[in-house]
Amino acid sequence: MEAILKAALPGIILIVEALVLLVVALLHVAYTTYAERKVIGHMQQRLGPNRVGPRGLLQPIADVVKLLAKEDIVPLGADKGLFYLAPFISLVAGATSLAVIPIWNRFVLADVNVGLLVILALSSLSSYGVILAGWSSNSRYAFLGGLRASAQVVSYEVAMALSLVGVMLMAGSMNLSEIVKAQISSPFKIYALPQIIGFFVFMVSAIAETNRVPFDLPEAETELVAGYFVEYSAIRFALFYLAEYFGMVVMSAVAVTCFLGGWAGPFEVPGLPFFWFLIKLYALLFFYIWVRATLPRYRYDQLMGLGWKVLIPLALLNIVITGGLKLWW
């Protein structure tokens, strides 16, 4: 009995850790929606949610309860199986990426050697959810949204992957913990300084990858009503919503890990090992929200032009420069 327990203990600990991480991440996602509404509200001279709970703090929970209670409608002629499946693909792909992100040097669920590749793979997997949702809804708007999403994700993924190559070259590893450790021991402390081009390309393509303003074409409200999830209602709609914010959180976490030095900070905060990681994460999330409040939306062809003609050449240039410098030193 004891032997079995001993053998199972690491597994149990892992499951508990995973659950804790998932719950914490879900809370973060829920309150990112709250923060977005509140911050944009104040940027636009209004108050944002302020009715449910003190200062509207219970608003995300009320939203979830409301969406759970709504009717789950499947349009006639929809491909039912795929229609049900699509939001889960998006959400699972978004949430799984969290596993490889080192939040602290002693807290990383899956310390895999190809962490960056896992993240890239999962983020392209999440686009399947979008494409399938657009396809299976049997609606013109959703179909157009799905088409846009597939084109956008495919082209911006190239730019994003290329922008991370510079980081891999400098750190000499694809393990995310190793990348953070390499940053801490490097003279710059964070890679955002030497990899400034890579950081820029990454941030832009991360916004595109998560379908946020100014690249929110797949769900452009004023053009395609709601884009790929126009036919979704109730909890499936909420899942897409969650997936989008999970994407935001994951992309910000990757940016923090690869470019901003992960858990390291200018000084240790006693008792709060995650402090610096979270501060950087919140700063990036605020940046996302700020961009949304400020910028108009690109047009489809302009977006493609930006991706292929500006970001990818920039990322390639960055690789050449990084490689050259690495060779000389």
Place this chain on the structure above:
Amino acid sequence: MAPTLELYTRKIGHPEWEEPFVVNMGPQHPSTHGVLRLYLELDGETVVRCDPRIGYLHRGLEKLSENMTYTQAMVLTDRLDYISSAANNTGYCLAVEKLLGLEVPRRARLLRTIVCEMARISSHLLWLATHALDIGAMTVFLYCFRDREWLLDIYEKICGARLTVSYPRIGGVRLDFTPEIIDELYQFTEEFPTRITDYETLIDVNRIWLRRTKGIAVVPPEKALNMGLTGPSLRGSGVPYDVRKFRPYDAYDEVEFEVPVGKNGDTYDRYRVRMEEMRQANRIIRQCLDKLAQTEGEPVVAEGAPDLLMPEKKKAPRAVPHPKKGFMVKGEEVPVVPEGEVYVSIEAPKGELGYYIVSDGSGKPWRVRVRAPSFVHISAIPEMVKGHMVADIIAVIGTLDVVLGECDR
């Protein structure tokens, strides 16, 4: 018989057999400015054919007004372009006044000019708000609504209504301004130019905004004239036609203002023209307010203007005081409104708004016909979006500033 599988397979690769990708944009669509429906045939994202289908907001206002007296029918004009109701009222009143041969007092003309320009500002603010929102800039929307709210509050203080004001009346205006309103309007005109500058800093030099508007839906001057565009949409193409300058009405001949024109006739130029027009409207309000002080205490309604209870019958008895009995007896019958027909057009915020009224002598109009700029502008949409993308359709609807209440009437 249902098409067989063989037919489907044969279709592939034969462009003449392939059906177009049809999208019905509207009438329930967030950015068709009401209930416009566009039948779109798309090739990918490019528009092959665009066909506006209208009539979802038809209320028969023209026909309805045939069963009302002239004064009653004025409230219907509020519902034409419900964003700038004061301008619609003024146009209608001018037409009826011309029919009646009324001379409007100067103070009333100044007051009407002020509310018309307020309507222009609030209409252009709503246009900017929705145009920016359509292109994706969300914050401009709420900033514009903040200022529009201020204007609507002033309207409320002037006449009690915020949207459908019915403030002008045949022969003048309903009420005089109180000193508080004049003070508040001074405050507004003081503050408003800085607000416009605020919006311009948000989007004027924004690269995404420029790429979304420059070179989109270019209309050369001749084409703009041929399509019947008026108002800012025409002036954006460089034609300096403005009814306020060509046939001045109310107090426009005694105020100074410029007519901004564009150069290239693209969406960006039309945006610039409207922004500049808001500044000019602000200037006009300022000048009228200064002139109001000279006419303090003068009447705001013309002598002999019809009141709300004007007779409906074809010929109303003229009241003649009887020399012996002392009170009035029935005399000869005269027309309530002289027989005839008039056409009067004004520069409404959306374009040239015309009223054609036929009178048969009774207190009710025999026919009212509205020349609505939005109706003409909607007919220009297919020409303007040809070869553009789906996202540009939204920009074109926005740049023409159509409102369906006026189009469908």
